[in-house]
Amino acid sequence: MAGANAIKGRTLVEKIAAKASGRADARAGDLVTAEVDLCFAHDSSGPRRWAPMLAELGRGLWDPSKVVIASDHYVPAVDAESAAILSLTRRFAAEHGVGRFYDMEGIGHMLLAERGLVRPGMLVAGGDSHTPMAGAFGAYAAGYGATDMAAIAATGRTWLQVPATIRIDWRGTLRDGVTAKDMMLFLCRELGMDNGFRAVEFAGPTVEAMSMPERLVLTNMAAELGAETGVVAPDATTFAWLRDAGAPVEDEAAARAWASDPDADYEAVHRLDAVELQPMIALPHSPANSVAVAEAEGRRIDQAYIGACVGAKLEDLRMAARVLKGHRVAPGIRLLVAPASSRVTEAAAREGTLAILMAAGATLMPSGCGACAGMGAGLLADGEVCISTTNRNFKGRMGHAGAEVYLGSPYSVAAAAVEGRIVDPRGYLNQRRAAA
């Protein structure tokens, strides 16, 4: 086995694990102690849980310059308890000298991406299950619970068992109205959600042609596959995004080395054709319950929700606006839009996207995890039905356990808001083209 490993190429995740653990080589299955490059937490999982543990250890943060904290779960405060959590978070950030503390500026995962805080080759540890989203920059980004994170915050280190990598090779061009979200809902069904202790690498011409915001959807929902991290190798698209974010990669040629070798030892390689893909809808109560939209058509809804790290980027709002332009949300239906960050709201306002959503009758919500995490505004009553751009529809996640949540792309969610029931959103896109 050692002999076979010595001659086999390495996956991107194995390369990052080797660097982070200071070893010449680290292979799937190896148990290593790794140095973390970036430690991320939010108001729910971070300071309020860390503080007592750090006190017990008698330690502070190992390196405040490597810590990012975002208050995004309980924002804005709706009662004395959430206000206390936010207040504690502010005090902690100030007392521990956390310079990169984002107070109600958006969802942490979005902030890591839009502020250019993630670099290719980084080991990112985040106190949130959607931390893999940062893997779109060629980083090994994994989610951890509060105790693991408190230990990382105190020591800068954690143990990991290097995950084997499943490679998903997409080829072909997505049809108009079909998105990265549809790809991931399809994969949740095909691969299931039990891929724990593995990494998922997204590759192939379809992924290479994708924008960063769409790649972020792929790696974000690697969490739904159960993966430790999702990764996309960095390329010109990655570097251009980081330049625009004001954080250019100095040596792009060197950064391109953060990619799997051609002869890397994958656990599995799945080859899929994007041309075949339809808009996908996940039925209650699992992202793996996904079907082509035709099979879900006609289901009535009460609420349509455009929000979350995965589904409320500027590009997502533009998709919704493309459907909603010239239409109104159906009577009795509420459309809630919670942009992923304040910068997204600002950009959407500046370019007119927000005006289209508002004219259609959308309600603008604060930037934050909101109803997706079951903590913010926009929750559901017993028996209510919601279609959402978010990534999870577990029973009871968005309010009452008797509520039902469907998942879809921003196109599908916007089209359902107009009709009050689930429909194939492509009818709206074609209509617009015919009118133009």
Next chain:
Amino acid sequence: MTLPDSGRAFVFGDQIDTDLLAPGHLMKLDPDALAAHCLEAIDPTFASTVRPGDFVVAGLNFGLGSSREQAAVSLKRLGVRAVIARSFARIFWRNAINLGLPAVTLPEADQIAAGDLLSLDLGAGRLTNQTPGRTYAFAPFPDHLTAMMRDGGLIAHLKRSAASQTGAAA
């Protein structure tokens, strides 16, 4: 807390997620109040009938979803001795072990019936189902995790390591 030598099995299916274990809209509650709602969406009587030393037994991918540690904290607060499942979601598995709640992967977990009397020998890697009289072996945890659980979880383990050899991490 000292737990009895054996406990009853509370059996659940596949894909038990963190919203079932610790509902998001209740996450502001203190740990004991939150624990009272553990799994209520699929078993309203679980939290009120489970006793210290009892076991949670489940199928595939137990604990999938959020990183919220309260999912494991709730089970621990209720006195659950261990979770025995055919497979675990990664973050939940780490969280449980970090808290000193054994999360034991056992492919034969589906052979255990609700109410069966179980006993666990973590060091030996052995689970005994006293009801039908069957014993199962499971792969032992890596040494550093066994040490961590023996110390009572990650924070206690770090304190102990720091005391014995200055500066050591997990």
